[in-house]
Amino acid sequence: MTVRTPARTAVTGRTSAPRKAGRFWTARRRDHLVGYLFVAPQLIGSVIFVLVPLGMVVWYSLNEWNVLAGTFDFVGADNYRRLAEDPKLPSVLTASALFSAGLVAVNLTLALLLAVLLNQRLRGTAVFRTLFFSPVVVSLVAWTIVWGFLLQKNGGINGLLSVVGVTGPNWLRTGGGAMFSVIMVQVFKNVGLNMVLFLAALQDVPASVYEAARIDGAGAWRRFRSITVPLISPTLLLTSIITVVGSLQVFAQIAVLTQGGPGTSTTVLVYYLYQQAFQFHQFGYGSALAVLLFAIVLVLTLLQWRLRRRWVFHEA
Amino acid sequence: MRRKTVLYGLLCVLCVPFVFPTWWMVTSSLKPVGQIFASPPSLFPSGIDAGAYRQVFTLQPFARQYVNSLYIAAVVTIGTMAVSSLAGYAFARIRFRGANALFFVILVGLLIPSEVTIVPLFQMFHRWGLINTHWPLILVPIFGAPSVLATFIMRQFFLVLPKELEEAAQVDGLGRLATFWRIALPLARPALGAVAIFTFLQSWNLYLEPIVYLSSPERFTLPQALTQYVDAYGGPMWNVQLAAASLTAVPVIIVFVIAQRQFIEGLAHTGLK
Amino acid sequence: MKITRLLSLGLAILLGLAACGGGGSGKDKGEVSLRMTIWTNNADHLKLFNGIADEYRRTHPNVASIRFDPLPVETYSTALTTQIAGGNPPDLAWILENTAPDFVASHALLPLDDKLKKYPGYQYGDLAAGPTRLWRQDGSLYAYPFSTSPFGVFVNTDLLKKAGQKPPAAGWTWDQAIASASAVHQRTGKAGLVVRDFDYKAWDNLATVWGGWGAEAWSEDGKTCGFTKPQMVQAMTFLHKAIFDQKAMPGPGTSPDFFAGDAAMTITQISRAALLKGAKFHWDLVPLPAGPNGAYNVIGQGGLGVLKNGKHADAAADFLAFFTDPANSAKLAQYFPPPRTSLLTADALAKSNPLLKPDQLQKVVLDGIANGRVKPNHTGEAEIAQTVRAALDPLWRPGADVPKVMASVCGSVQPLLAK
Known part of the structure; x- marks a missing residue:
């Protein structure tokens, strides 16, 4: 060069x-x-x-555009002032944080669990692998619509629960239940991807390392914690970055399942942005929200990248 | 032995939320509307009523929408493979001035949720007269933020690919383009496969963009069409909606089951591990 | 080598497909093609519209095509506004009553008076004043209210009989309605009374309930929130009790369908009568029950307007005049009660509504139109509707504190109303 x-x-x-x-x-x-x-x-x-x-988002966020009347006016920092004073914003940010944290935690844990289970020397793991992965190829909206039916008060999930004698809650109509449902629907849809990546990483861990540890008397949990996790930490880092960034983009699930409700309990930032820009047609304010979203993603990614040094055992 | 039973039991229980929705979707689409909310849910339809499947096609130009989704996903996949393999190869192999800076510029796209730029993109396409056409759904994924991940995957792959073959080819007098096209690209098949799968699924699942850009039913894509089986003056169309959902999901699942080995192992090759 | 060949083939397809994928906008040269967005997808409705359009085209050869674009009603206004924002406005559009103020106030629509007055045989004077009020500003008519549809109660008399309940008649009250509904649910397990399309989201449909208490969502001038007024609190308390204590109405998260025979009564617009063609149960249509404040009527409206920025605004207005002239209004009347005085008689309506008896038409439709209040509407409707929906959500669970929820509704919506 x-x-x-x-x-x-x-x-x-x-x-x-x-x-x-x-x-x-x-x-x-x-x-x-x-x-x-x-x-x-x-x-x-x-x-x-x-x-x-x-660049245009930044410019739009300094303007207000009225679609029906066809006007476009410069309003300076008005939209940012509104952002600071918006009474709904704290709950929107809380919902986003809850959703992302919940999604990342459940997704990574379940993916790792499934990968470890499938990594056992068992016959038929290929079948299970296919089954766990299959939702990934189902169209997201189809998947969400089906779950929408299943999560109704008299829907399939509560029907299944009643078979075991449990009365299920009204999943989509209570704040906590709705958030939990949205997270789980998303996890079941996409956990297969992370599972496959983990599985590939696990298969690269040499069996001899485990043997040595076993001889040294390390139990299964100990082996998992001190060998498996450090050795696949690069994969853990990359999947967590992708999952975090992905979790901030979730839209279809919310739009189909809860429309941000009940109350504003599942109105995450992206959905709020969509509402403001495309439902209320406040494109200026929507753009200010977009700038905020970008800033959040940027900070989170940099943070994770920083953590990598402390966290990751070795670089792939 | 006990350990095995426990493991199998655990796997079976864990399977339920992954398999039950698909099973329920297909069977319920064959049930009469009244039975869909039967409690406890029936695992099999009592009698097969394919009426919903006919309605899927009469209420909307569903076949046309199917073609739309398929061709858009295909074009986006091929386009992304072309763009990302070229860029990924260049960033991994060719030393040109400013390569690192340019790579960084492109990486910004990885950090931008598509929702951030949807308003200006909408206005841009509006200015170009391309609203309610498929162009935004094709151009943005191929050249914009969504293809950056593909470029990243391709670059990672080429970085770890041994150089010897290409160097030999160049010594034999093959130019850069020919080396790329005839030597490097065929070797990159696993990574290309992963990129193809990723890209196809991403385009196939696109929801926000179609509902923002498209407004006439014959241009809709499948995810968008699925949410339109509700009617102001009709009764509920749950079974029709489920039939349409089944029609979008089942063919892809079948393709996946047939090719699941290549599929899953292809994804494992993304270089993300 | 295979993969390179595949890729080059793919690229060729890509270019070819992309070239033909985007076409389609602005094809007409000199010839006019019109597009009207509507929110019904009913085959009978579409057949009627297309029939009228075909007839029009026979006498207007310059109009190459007239297309009816059905959009789902739930997202209708969003989709329509997005089309306008994207520079792809339809030539004509149905407009829901709740967004009427937005469309009328923004001058996005073409004033229609001149065109309609001049149109041969239109009988502009026949349009009733009441139904057109919402669609006027400064004396100009911005949209033609093609549908002024009162809310009534459809009753499944079989189900009521099975539960040992008397069928309701005009002059019944909310207390009686809820008592019967509760009994039906208790004895048959089916749903009692369903406010159709409400589904614990589209709260403006509840105007059909709280009207009986004389409550309203906001003041006449639209500036003051009405949810904390005593009438509203009483109405909502009654509703809450009916849902959660008396189980007279299905709770959130369930969706019984009256027209499939899953509910004894449903409050909806009479245009839904079409769904009872071939019904497997006996049914009746009665006016809304009286509340403590006496009898009341609620109407929903649909307007038909011409988008000023459409490509062929003048041709569109001409078609609108034809579409709504006396002859075609009479045809439309079988689904959509027209705003024409001459057609608003029980006999005239009975001719086009074979499913309904003249008595039902008189009591529900004509009386409803004569003194019905239009469902809540306001400028900035989308945001107000969302805000109220979110604030009302805490009400839809057992043991909710009604006055407290109402206070929070006003707390969040008042700033929007005052704008």
Whole structure:
């Protein structure tokens, strides 16, 4: 990357190349050009569909746009002032935090549990692996709609529970129940992905390490904690980053299952943003919320990346 | 032996929330509406009533919507494979000035939930006259934030792929493009497979974007269409909705079960481990 | 090598598909094609509309096509506004009564008076003043209220008989209604009374209940919250008791359907009578029960307007005039009670509503239209509706503190009303 003098490039240039490079188009320069050309689609796409819109979000957040009347007015920091004073925002942020924390905790725990179970030397694990993974390929909205039926007061879940003599709650109509339901529906949908990644990581842990530990008298839990977890920590880190960022984007599940209710108990930031922008048509305020969302994701990712040093045993 | 029984029991119990919804969806779609909320839930329909499946197609241009979803997902998958393998290869293999800075610029996309930029994107496509067309659902995933993860996966893969074959090819006089196309890309099959699966599922599941961009039923995608089986003046259409949901889910599940090995192992190759 | 060939093939398909995937907007050259967004997907309704459209096109060759775009009613207003925001407004649109103030006040609609007055044979003077009030501003009519549909109570008389209850008649009261409903639930296990489409979310449908107490969501000028008024608190207390103590109405999270025979009574608009074609039970239609404040009526309205920014606003207005002229109004009347005085007689309505008896039409429809209050509506409707829904949610559980919930409703909605 530091080579600049054409003379030196000419000396090291590949003489075996059939087409001799012109004086300007040295092999090195041609390589640069190819590099730029290869990344160009992604780069231009990122500029048009990511960076420019990101800048525009900031600009919109300083304006108010009335769709029906067709007006677009500069309002300065009004939308941010509103953000600071919005009485609903604390509950929205709480719901987002609850959802993300719950989702990440349950998802990673269950994924790890399933991966460990499937990593036992048992016949038929491939079948179970397929079953646990199958919701991943079911369309998200179809999955959510079905759970919407199952979670009704007289729906399938409570029906199943009544078979075992338990009276189930009215899942989607109580604050805690609704949040729990939304989390679990999302976990069951996607835990298969993390499970597969964990399983691949587990299979890379050499059996000899376990043998040695067993000889040293370490119990199963001890082996799991002191060997398995550290050895798969890079995977744990990456999956947790992806799961956290993903949890902040959850929309379809909320829109289909609870519409943010009951009360505002499942109105997470993304859903609130959608409501403000596309239901109430306050695109300016919606944009201010989007800026907030971006800031949160940025901070969380940086934090996790920081933690990596303390947390991760070795780099893959 | 006891350990095995416990393990199997545990696996079976854990299976229920993963399998029951799909089973219930398919069987209930064949039940008459009145039986859907029978308690306790019946595992089998008492008699098969395929009427709901007919209604799926009469109430909405469902076949057209199916084609929409399929072709959009296919185009997005192929496009993303092309864009991300090129960029991933370049970032892993070619040393060009500013590569690191450019990689960082692209990585920003990984951090942006699509909801953040949906308003300006909506306005951009509005300005270009592309609202209520499929362009936003195709262009943004291929070139925008959603493909960044794919580029990342491809780069990670090429980084750990041995260079020898490519170097030999270059010594033989193959240019960069030819080396990429004829040597590197075929070797990257596992990673490409993972990217393809990821991308296809992501596009197939897209919900916010279609409901924001599309407004005429014959342009709808499946997830959006599924939520439209409610009618102001009709009775509840639970069985129709479930029939439509089954129609979207079952074919994909079948494909998955047939190819589950490649599928799951492909995903394990994302380089995310 | 296979994979490279696959990729290049794929790229070719990609380019080809993408090229044809986006087409479709703005195809008409000189020829007019009209699009009307509606919220019904009923096959009979659509057949009627398409029939009228075909007839119109026969005499107007410049109109190449008229398309009816059904959007689900739950998300109708959101979808419509998004289409407008996206620069893809329909030429004509149905507008729900609750968003009427938004549409009328923003001047997004074309004033219709001139067009309708000049249209041959339209009989503009025939339009009744009451039903058009919501759709006027500064003397101009911004949308034609094609449907002014009173709420009534459909009754499954078989189910009532089975529970040993007398069928209700005009002049019945809420106490009687709830007592019968409660008995039905107790003796048959089926649901008693269902406020249709409410589903513990669309609270504006509860206006059909609290009207009996003389309560209202907000004051006439729309500036003051009405949920803490004593009438409202009493009405909501009554409703809460009916749901959770007397079990006369199904609780949240269950969805019994009257038209499938799962409930004894349902409050809904008479346009739903169409669902009773071929019903497997005996039924009746009666006016809303009287509350402590006496008899009352509630109507829901649908307006039909022309979007000012549509591509063919003038042609759309012309079609609107045809669609709602006396002859076509009479046809539409079998599903949608029209605002025309000449058609608002029991005999005229009976001709187009074979399912309903003249007596039912007189008591529910005509009396309803004559003195019905329109369901709650306000500018900024979407946000107000969401805010009230969220604040009302704590009410829908046993043992809720009604006055406290009502206070919180007003606490959160008052700032929006005052805007």
